[in-house]
Each structure stands twice: as structure tokens, then as C-alpha cells.
Amino acid sequence: MRYPSEAEALYLLRKYRLFKEIIEHSKNVARIAVKIAEDIRAAGHEVDVGLVRSAALLHDIGKWKYNRQKGGLLLHAYESGRLLKELGWPELAEVCESHFGLNKEEAMFYGCPEPHDMLPKSLEAKIVFIADKIRPGRSSKEDIIKYFDRKAKDWKLPPDMKERLISRIVKIWEELERLGMRV
Numbered sequence: 001m002r003y004p005s006e007a008e009a010l011y012l013l014r015k016y017r018l019f020k021e022i023i024e025h026s027k028n029v030a031r032i033a034v035k036i037a038e039d040i041r042a043a044g045h046e047v048d049v050g051l052v053r054s055a056a057l058l059h060d061i062g063k064w065k066y067n068r069q070k071g072g073l074l075l076h077a078y079e080s081g082r083l084l085k086e087l088g089w090p091e092l093a094e095v096c097e098s099h100f101g102l103n104k105e106e107a108m109f110y111g112c113p114e115p116h117d118m119l120p121k122s123l124e125a126k127i128v129f130i131a132d133k134i135r136p137g138r139s140s141k142e143d144i145i146k147y148f149d150r151k152a153k154d155w156k157l158p159p160d161m162k163e164r165l166i167s168r169i170v171k172i173w174e175e176l177e178r179l180g181m182r183v
């Protein structure tokens with residue numbers, strides 16, 4: 001399967017006028033995601049590194065629409081998926097739409113135009129989901145949990161949704177660790 005190359009992905013990010021910081025973040029996520037994918041492949045598991053790289057570069061492309069819109073922040077992942085599907089990359093769309101990890105009820109709560117489960121299912125989607133949570137100075141599972149615990153207030157997440165989000169991160173993190181991820 002062919003996915004957009006790094007140059008094509010960067011071209012798309014510029015075409016949709018993504019902010020420079022988002023492009024830099026996307027390059028970082030791609031670097032981390034490819035490293036995790038290679039760790040897992042080295043441990044003997046099958047993983048599509050090309051899909052991981054391409055999806056990591058494009059996961060936030062939906063921010064062209066939802067970056068500043070009130071209440072829309074959590075829907076940018078949905079828009080990434082919608083747009084990539086429209087551009088003819090359904091596999092890429094599936095990985096990108098689940099990088100935030102909302103179920104159907106949560107998508108509805110945030111006003112998603114087409115609410116459905118957007119949870120990372122494939123190994124590639126789980127890798128992009130976790131790589132996106134890692135930032136400079138936030139690279140352990142504990143730091144990431146602390147960050148989302150704080151962020152939940154800004155995003156006005158109801159407590160049960162916050163708990164679900166954090167438990168999803170922990171579950172997927174531990175699953176990738178069992179498969180060979182070394183962060």
C-alpha cells in the first residue's frame with residue numbers, strides 16, 4: 001500500500017495552512033512513532049512503518065478547521081479522518097481520526113457532525129495515539145497521566161470521560177510496551 005511520502009505530507013500540511021508549530025509537532029510525532037514502530041518490528045511483530053510515518057505526519061491536519069473554533073479542539077481528529085478519506089486514503093484516515101481516541105458518545109458530546117467510535121484499533125493507530133502524547137519533558141507514562149489530568153479541566157471534560165481517556169492511554173501504553181516499545 002502506498003501512502004503520502006514525507007514530502008507529500010508536508011506539502012499537504014502547508015496547502016491546508018497548518019501553523020508552523022503544528023507542522024513541527026507532526027514531524028516530532030512522526031520521529032517518535034517510527035521509533036516505536038521499529039522497536040515493535042524488531043521484537044518480531046508485523047507493523048506497517050510507512051503507514052505509521054505518514055499518519056503521524058498528517059494526524060493533526062484536521063486542525064485546519066478546528067484549531068480555534070470553540071469546543072472544536074477535540075474534533076480535529078475527526079476532521080483529519082474526514083479529509084483524508086475525501087482525498088482517497090481510507091487507511092490513513094482511520095489511523096488519524098483515532099489519534100485522540102473518542103468513543104461515539106464522547107464524539108456526540110463534542111458535537112461531532114458524524115458521531116461514531118474513533119478509538120485506535122490497529123497497531124499502527126495505537127502507535128500514533130501514544131507517540132502524539134509524548135512531548136519534550138513529557139515522556140513517561142506518569143508525566144502523560146499528570147498532563148491529561150490537568151488538561152481535563154481546560155477541556156471541561158466530565159470526570160468519567162477524563163477517567164476513560166486516562167485509562168485508554170495507560171492500557172495502550174502498556175500494550176505497546178509488552179510488544180517491545182522502548183521510550
Ligand SMILES: [Fe+2]
Binds near residue numbers: 060100
Ligand atoms: Fe491532535
Ligand SMILES: [Fe+2]
Binds near residue numbers: 025029059060
Ligand atoms: Fe498531535
